[in-house]
Amino acid sequence: MKNKELAALFSRIGDALEIKGEMGFKIIAYRRAARILEDLTDDIEKIARENKLQEIPGIGSGIAKKIEEYLKTGQMEKYKEALSEIPESLLNLLEIQNLGARTLHLAHNELGVKNLEDLKRVIKNGSLVKLYGLGEKKAENIKKGIEIYEQAQERIPIFEAVNIVEEVIEYLQKCSYISRLSPAGSLRRMKETVGDIDILAAGTNGAQIIRYFTQFPGVSRVLAAGETKGSAMISTQRSERQVDLRIVDESEYGAALQYFTGSKAHNIKLRSMAREKGFKISEYGVFRGDKKIAGYDEEEVYKTLNLPLIPPELREDRGEIELALQGHPPQVVNYSDIKGDLHIHSRYSDGSLSLREIAELAKELGYEYIAICDHSQSAKYAYGLTSERLKQQIKEIDQLNQELKEIKLLKGTEVDILQDGQLDFPNEILKELDIVVAAIHSGFKKNVTERILRAMDNPFVTIIAHPSGRLISKREGYDVDLEKILQEAKSKQKALELNAYYDRLDLNEFYLKKAKEQGIKISIGTDAHYAGGFQMMRFGVGIARRAWLEKKDILNCLSHNQLIRTKNI
């Protein structure tokens, strides 16, 4: 699929045009096209073949032609032209805070700045300051921006961001000046990684609130502390992360929360709609003329546009507004719809809990059932179970199920897909189980696609675990053709896993949405190895919501009876 390639090209064209000084809406159009391509679930080549490029909102005749040109020739004239005078090394500098396209344009044209080294030099030798519109302070701010750019942290995994935000919020709740409080930004939208951590508070005495915030025990450095905004570095065991707190008046809280939650694209769409209706939306409220007509809570804001409240996870301008306008927004899955966890490890293999402890925890979480899926014999590193030990485990599960009334343990395995595509247990064992989760754990570059396809031939396999094999902060994933896996899952009626472990979140939202569109069932499993791991379910549900999955798309939203009766997923 060339979707991402094209997205990158258009994004760079946008950047280059901006630096060239071609201010205006072309730049916005190219960047919008880039984002649309980035999000697109369908193969752009297929759409082009069917002559339907211009049916995509945001793609007009100009960009359609450029897409066709690239698909045909592997080149794009406009890209070459836009990049002809602007070196790539200059484009990257747009990421530096306090340094925008206009200044970069000047520095490039007047001083011949081509890269970071050049930029540092012209700051040091004082030539940047002499440019029209620049001064000492601006140069100083750009210098600070460069410092941050150079030590730029990678994005923050959602798991870590949520942990930090919850600690800070728990602390802030004790501040008597604060009346309402919420996480905002991409964290509230549950993106798999977030760039920064935003919190919104409503309150009366901004300066006092910010002072209280900066006294949070985890704060290692205060970056800014005014009356409406505070910003601090908070250190965790892993690293130092920036947390921003904004204070608004209580009457504006809803509009501010809507605004600071984003996404930017979603907000722009709403504001355009408001404008057409003769309203104006800002972070202070919805206005008709000078009269404020909404702002206290988010629901009000959406209502002025005849929209129901759109869940934060959906706010990406991927068609959610249009569907909501037609009166049927996606009825995405809720955490409370989850009836059980279909991927748990016990002490039998490399987990830390006994079967009884797992059952107790599952009961506390309100689950109906929980699937014990320990590793199979070839997974030596994880104390994989031999057939004999699996039989022993089956026996213990049967006994516990006799005894425990409020929770059902499901007999399962996370069986290795071996190098030749065979499964690590014979069918005589697999047929004794309620659930068979098949997974690649070795040979990541060896015919992974064929091996998974072969595993799906086995009638006892229920679910393919972590289908792409990626680890968000560590590795890319297997060499696997997920399109083929999706096709086969559809035809063989197998479920695919959404592994909810924070570093996996695999399948990702892109393929989850594709799977849903093809009618493939998804199983959300935490892959928990210890008690804390059970909590990962919320991230799985968050990503599922981002992919527009509904209750009916998810295997573990079925009741125990339904699940057991479902021979064919």
Added chain:
DNA sequence: GCCGTTTTCGGCCCGACTGTTTTCAGTCG
């Protein structure tokens, strides 16, 4: 470059802050 139930031309989200300036441009979120 895109788009249209006021428009096929003339619009395109909104506001704060900062620093450079005498009324505004650049940058950010």
